[in-house]
Amino acid sequence: MDKNGVCIQMCPKEEVAFRTKEKLVHSLEKTSSGEPGVLVKEYRRSAAGRERSDVKQLRTKKALIKTVNYLIDEICNREDVDWPIIYEFVFDRLRAVRQDLTIQSINDDTTVYVLEKCVRFYLISISKLNRHPLNIFDPKINNKHLQETLQQLLVLYNSLDKGANHQSSMVEVCGDNSSRSPVNENDHTFKHRDEFESLYLLFNLGHTESLLHFISLPTHVRSGRWCTKAWKYSLAVLEHNYVRAFRLLHSLEDLQLYSIHYHLPKMQQNLLQRMNVAYSSKACKFPLATLCNLIGGKSIQEMKSLLTSYGLVITEDFVCFNKSTFKI
Structure with a gap:
């Protein structure tokens, strides 16, 4: 069955009509006068069945990117709304975006772009909400989604990298080297891999699995600026040199600091x-x-x-x- 989405809006028309009628429009989806404004598809559990697989309810890749950009660039930057309200709304809508990607089995640069935005959102939320009570911010739930998203992103990096290398090898076998360049050079898909590999290592600080994964990375990724900082920090912790570890805090990027918060x-x-x-x-x-x-x-x-x-x-x-x- 073809499950390529055909919805080009951030929220399917049927959902807009239903939520407007039932007065289920979120405050962040309303205009200043209180009327329904820009609605964004909300998350519903997969138990909803057929409706979730209806291509008319699934957004196109372009619509998904537009949705993520709107949530991160506009909603998250609103200064007239408290962050807990923004977090609750954006968390749910990003989850719906990830669900649309999963149902359509989209595993390309679109998914990489979306997952990278999600990871940054979860990490920034730790910084902004870690002192709030559980009824406002549950770190376990946030960390669970952060871990899942990071793992999915790293698996995707690896599979897409293998595909790119395979294509490059085929070109070489066929003898067409005229326009060949290093794999992934200037490719947006891998542009931020250094950053997110480092975040995974630090978020899972001291865990054998994350260390083995890091060691197995290509040299050009491990030697990147973000990964170099993360590796130095991880070594200090592994050696129980906590004085050095605390001194190295000043050299870490903000997102890396959020990664080791707990x-x-x-x-x-x-x-x-x-x-x-x-x-x-x-x-x-x-x-x-x-x-x-x-x-x-x-x-x-x-x-x-x-x-x-x-x-x-x-x-x-x-x-x-x-x-x-x-x-x-």
Whole structure:
């Protein structure tokens, strides 16, 4: 059965009519006067069956790219709406875009483009919403979609790269080398691979699977700017050199910092445990200011709160490490 979408709008006409009639239009889809404005196809579970496979309900590749650009470039940049509302809306609509791609089995540069936008959105959301309560932002759900999207993207990079190399080999066998250039040169499909391979490595910091995947990458990808930074950081963590790891934070790109956000508390704990063993003495006092610089530039007040939570005693501007009082 042909499942190539024919809908050229961001939302199928039937859905627009239904949601308008039933007053199911999201606030971000309304005009300033409260009337229905630009509607974007919402996500529905695949259990909906035939309706989801109806080509009239499936958007074309061009429509999907238009939808993603609208969500990321216009909705996410709105300053008159709180980010939690933007997140809830964009998260759902991006999920619907990914669903349309899956149903149509689209695995080309369009999918790469969409998935890259999704990954950036999930990471930026960590930065903006990590301090919000679970009813507003659930990090487990966000991380689940981030991991799935990253994995899908990396698999796609690999399969498309193999296809490109195969084509290149066929040209060489046929003897037509007149216009041959290095595979993937200036190809938008792989333009940001360096960035997203690095994000996967850092998001899965210390995991054997992600390390093996990184090592298996082509040399030209591993030696890229983003991957070089990520690899240096991963090595510092693997070697348990947490002081170096925290110092390297300043060299990472913003998205890379968001990728390791949930790893930082464990790294702080590991560093403090080691320092507590090394400096555990009644006669030894370690300067709080120095410790702040070692652990990612935390403020004195933040550091005091962190140290107190581990049972350490603070005297004026110094911390007294003690093996007997340290608790996890």
